[in-house]
Amino acid sequence: MGGRRLTGRLVEVEAYLGPDDLAAHSARGLTPRTSTMYGPPGHAYVYLVYGMWNCLNFVTQAAGEPHAILVRALEPGPGVGRCSGPGLLCRSLEIDRRLNGVALVPPDLYLVDDGHEPPAITVSPRIGVDYAGDWKNRPWRFCADSPHLSKPVPAGAGRL
DNA sequence: AATACGATTGTCT
DNA sequence: GACAATCGTATTC
Numbered sequence: 001m002g003g004r005r006l007t008g009r010l011v012e013v014e015a016y017l018g019p020d021d022l023a024a025h026s027a028r029g030l031t032p033r034t035s036t037m038y039g040p041p042g043h044a045y046v047y048l049v050y051g052m053w054n055c056l057n058f059v060t061q062a063a064g065e066p067h068a069i070l071v072r073a074l075e076p077g078p079g080v081g082r083c084s085g086p087g088l089l090c091r092s093l094e095i096d097r098r099l100n101g102v103a104l105v106p107p108d109l110y111l112v113d114d115g116h117e118p119p120a121i122t123v124s125p126r127i128g129v130d131y132a133g134d135w136k137n138r139p140w141r142f143c144a145d146s147p148h149l150s151k152p153v154p155a156g157a158g159r160l
Numbered sequence: 161a162a163t164a165c166g167a168t169t170g171t172c173t
Numbered sequence: 174g175a176c177a178a179t180c181g182t183a184t185t186c
Binding site: 014016023024025047048049050051052053055057068070072085086087088126127128129131132150 | 165166167168169
């Protein structure tokens with residue numbers, strides 16, 4: 001079974017929809033680093049930023065369509081440190097680039113919870129992508145109402 | 161081979 | 174708000 005089990009409530013994610021999306025690493029096409037994004041869905045894309053922080057993504061689309069979801073904040077479970085912000089989250093969960101490309105699915109059991117209302121989700125611009133031209137304004141940051149967000153949701157944020 | 165910079169965070173003013 | 178830490182990646186020479 002080998003895989004690591006991560007539990008917790010996902011409260012903040014961002015979508016990166018390359019190669020058109022200039023904020024995405026895959027905007028520059030297929031490279032050694034982005035090869036995981038170009039691979040099959042259900043795998044982890046883990047990269048290093050600023051020489052010291054790892055970031056965890058979920059590859060979401062079919063091979064050849066380099067989209068990924070950046071996991072920015074998690075409500076920490078027992079024994080887990082701060083998970084607010086993609087770098088601190090990986091540090092708390094001991095996730096680094098050695099996990100790049102590992103499969104996230106299939107689970108042994110898939111539970112569909114159709115008995116509850118989905119949480120209210122705000123949509124707002126992504127964090128730290130000022131280099132991306134017009135794409136920096138795309139409302140592709142998705143946040144649940146939580147005290148564990150990496151940054152506050154800006155005033156005027158939309159609803160999903 | 162050399163260079164520029166980043167999907168971040170903490171510290172200091 | 175400004176800035177340093179720190180190194181892999183992509184780009185350029």
